[in-house]
Amino acid sequence: MLKSEMYYLKKFSSYDDLKEAIIYYIDYYNNHRYQKRLNSMTPIEYRIHLLESIA
Numbered sequence: 414m415l416k417s418e419m420y421y422l423k424k425f426s427s428y429d430d431l432k433e434a435i436i437y438y439i440d441y442y443n444n445h446r447y448q449k450r451l452n453s454m455t456p457i458e459y460r461i462h463l464l465e466s467i468a
Contacts, residue, residue, distance in 0.1 A: 414442075 419438045425431040443456045451459040 415439075 415435070415438060419434060423434070425434065445455060447453050447455055448459075452462075454462060
């Protein structure tokens with residue numbers, strides 16, 4: 414997923430640029446990208462939902 418949505422779409426001029434883009438994408442994926450398989454929640458929202466349901 415990371416490769417197809419981020420890596421292959423852009424040329425990076427340095428290792429630091431690539432590293433920064435990966436860190437940004439991981440944050441985006443976990444906190445802002447809604448996923449149908451997680452009941453249209455982000456991974457973080459889904460984890461919180463699961464923790465609240467067992468508490």
